[in-house]
Amino acid sequence: AQSVTQPDIHITVSEGASLELRCNYSYGATPYLFWYVQSPGQGLQLLLKYFSGDTLVQGIKGFEAEFKRSQSSFNLRKPSVHWSDAAEYFCAVEGDFGNEKLTFGTGTRLTIIP
Amino acid sequence: DAMVIQNPRYQVTQFGKPVTLSCSQTLNHNVMYWYQQKSSQAPKLLFHYYDKDFNNEADTPDNFQSRRPNTSFCFLDIRSPGLGDAAMYLCATSRIRQGIEAFFGQGTRLTVV
Numbered sequence: 001a002q003s004v005t006q007p008d009i010h011i012t013v014s015e016g017a018s019l020e021l022r023c024n025y026s027y028g029a030t031p032y033l034f035w036y037v038q039s040p041g042q043g044l045q046l047l048l049k050y051f052s053g054d055t056l057v058q059g060i061k062g063f064e065a066e067f068k069r070s071q072s073s074f075n076l077r078k079p080s081v082h083w084s085d086a087a088e089y090f091c092a093v094e095g096d097f098g099n100e101k102l103t104f105g106t107g108t109r110l111t112i113i114p
Numbered sequence: 115d116a117m118v119i120q121n122p123r124y125q126v127t128q129f130g131k132p133v134t135l136s137c138s139q140t141l142n143h144n145v146m147y148w149y150q151q152k153s154s155q156a157p158k159l160l161f162h163y164y165d166k167d168f169n170n171e172a173d174t175p176d177n178f179q180s181r182r183p184n185t186s187f188c189f190l191d192i193r194s195p196g197l198g199d200a201a202m203y204l205c206a207t208s209r210i211r212q213g214i215e216a217f218f219g220q221g222t223r224l225t226v227v
């Protein structure tokens with residue numbers, strides 16, 4: 001069965017600074033990987049996804065993520081954060097046929113300070 | 115246009131009184147998921163359907179049941195809600211391994227009184 005680990009429960013970053021949120025996955029085959037963002041009281045919004053091809057994927061709101069098979073990682077990055085980026089970020093992995101479920105990590109809460 | 119619709123958005127039920135949450139989709143996706151999300155926690159998968167095949171997570175309480183009468187609709191039944199079942203319930207749909215992401219509904223916030 002697949003699993004996702006987000007080692008950082010809470011990260012605080014200054015506005016304008018760079019950001020990296022970590023995600024490690026466990027899955028035997030090629031995973032489908034996602035990053036979602038959730039603002040307080042809101043639903044889940046997809047930031048970006050990786051299925052195959054270029055290991056550096058671009059998403060919305062200036063986010064990008066890099067798939068590294070050798071490290072089983074799919075870290076999310078942004079060169080310069082904005083106060084509106086404060087939210088909860090979830091990494092997720094989708095399994096293959098026979099294990100076709102979408103599993104979320106525990107999330108990382110991002111706080112932005114002026 | 116909303117593609118995954120959950121009704122109602124807010125549900126208040128009495129302790130022990132059965133309640134049903136509904137989810138409909140216009141995407142013709144073959145996978146439908148139900149997640150429970152409590153405050154400041156990650157969505158927790160309760161079960162999912164792959165077409166008509168029902169897949170229950172091992173730690174989903176027996177108090178939670180689901181029905182999928184057709185491709186478009188899926189229901190979550192809580193037979194005897196307890197205070198601990200108060201949460202946001204999220205429905206999502208997907209076409210597995212076809213290069214698209216899961217689409218989420220707005221959720222139903224369940225309050226148990």
